[in-house]
Amino acid sequence: MxxxxxxxxxxxxxxxxxxxxxxxxxxxxxxxxxxxxxxxxxxxxxxxxxxxxxxxxxxxxxxxxxxxxxxxxxxxxxxxxxxxxxxxxxxxxxxxxxxxxxxxxxxxxxxxxxxxxxxIATSYLTAWLSVDRLASVRAGETVAVHSAGGGVGLAALQLCLARGARVIAIATESKHARLTFIGADACIDPAKENLAERLRELTGGRGADVILDSTGGKSYQQSYESLGLLGRLVLLGGAGVINEAGASPLQLVRFWHPAMRVEPIALMTANKSISGLHLPALWSRYEICVAGIYEILALYESGQVMxxxxxxxxxxxxxxxxxxxxxxxxxxxxxxxx
CATH class of the missing domain: 3.90.180.10 (Medium-chain alcohol dehydrogenases, catalytic domain)
Incomplete structure (x- = not known):
């Protein structure tokens, strides 16, 4: 062994x-x-x-x-x-x-x-908890997915499409053709385009209904500002500043403690919500996680996720x-x- x-x-x-x-x-x-x-x-x-x-x-x-x-x-x-x-x-x-x-x-x-x-047990369950329990994605809604070419991102894209949602994939340009082939309605490369402006443009000025953000740092604020009325932002991680060698102290501060200027009263008047997900802690709610696994398996057997x-x-x-x-x-x- x-x-x-x-x-x-x-x-x-x-x-x-x-x-x-x-x-x-x-x-x-x-x-x-x-x-x-x-x-x-x-x-x-x-x-x-x-x-x-x-x-x-x-x-x-x-x-x-x-x-x-x-x-x-x-x-x-x-x-x-x-x-x-x-x-x-x-x-x-x-x-x-x-x-x-x-x-x-x-x-x-x-x-x-x-x-x-x-x-299945980590990537797809993370995506399911985000899409189902936190964002409650519905048919016809517009969902923007950060790191859409990664394991969790692709899982979220497939789960949203299975619910009849429209997906805007956020990823490097080299991945856009494949994301479009899978079913993304549009793609954004945040390194080459202004994320908030492009999301507003793609949603006719309304803003996205749901944004799943695993990038972190300043991306959190941009995602929040890109939500429409009753928009839901789900924070999944902060992969944006981590590289092979790690990160500088300043980068770590931005990684774990990014500045988000959101006052409670402003959150209420904007009709938006912010939630976060950390999967390891959620296995204490075993019944929820198991329900997610079985729904994912059913979608797999029906051919809606792969x-x-x-x-x-x-x-x-x-x-x-x-x-x-x-x-x-x-x-x-x-x-x-x-």
Missing amino acids: RHVIIRQFGQPDALTVEPFVAPEPGNRDVMIEVAASGVNFPDLVIRLGIYPESPALPYVPGYEVAGRVVQVGKDVTDFVPGDRVFATIDGGGYATHVVCPSHQLFKMPDAMSDDEASV PMIDSIFALDDAAEAHRYIHARRNFGKVILRP
Whole structure:
């Protein structure tokens, strides 16, 4: 058995592969032989040591895995060895094997690949919680999605289209043709266009109904100003200032504490709302997350969503996978295969 471990915070080379012995499953636990692990942006921020809730070292990153059950605890009745499953876990996914509580597992649809399944429990659930629970996207509404070519962004785009919404994709110009092909109504490159002005233009001056913002910094203020009446802004992260080497102290201040000039009375009179999402804390509301997973699976089986895999890296190449994401090269998810 092998896993990728962080023993000191730093650049991608801080990720090293080491042998380990997985613990025996507890009475209600399951051991999974991992076929694919999703790589998520928080993994990169944790590696840099600048995550708000950075775990103690040494630490094995990875929140989502897919594979097959190889061992179950004596009180587990819902799964048997050989079952194809995916799981959400509290770290440890960059590994050949993981042990996790059985209630964190879900069986894959027969048609779903291991690669597709490995991105459901974090990327698609994050998108579903944003679209369904926080933004309550409805048919006919206009939704602007930041980082639309990333894993969460593409998931959100597909979920919004499934609800009959119009999607404006915010991404680098090199990704626009593919986003339009998938179904985006229009695209904006924020590095080349004024985001607020372009959103107003594309919505006939009304402003967007919903904006999902994972960029952070000054983008939050621009997104808020681009909302129309009853507009909803969902804050998902702050990937805009983080690079392979990390960020300067000033950048970190802008990353975690961007200035948003929103007074409560102004929020009320503007008829707008702002909400935030941090998925790890939401698993305490297990019933909500499970409902989201099952709705996503139903949409997958009906053909309305399709997890998009950009690149597959070997476990030994986890550092290269992180560099690839830092360079903003991916269109869809990056995964690791043991």
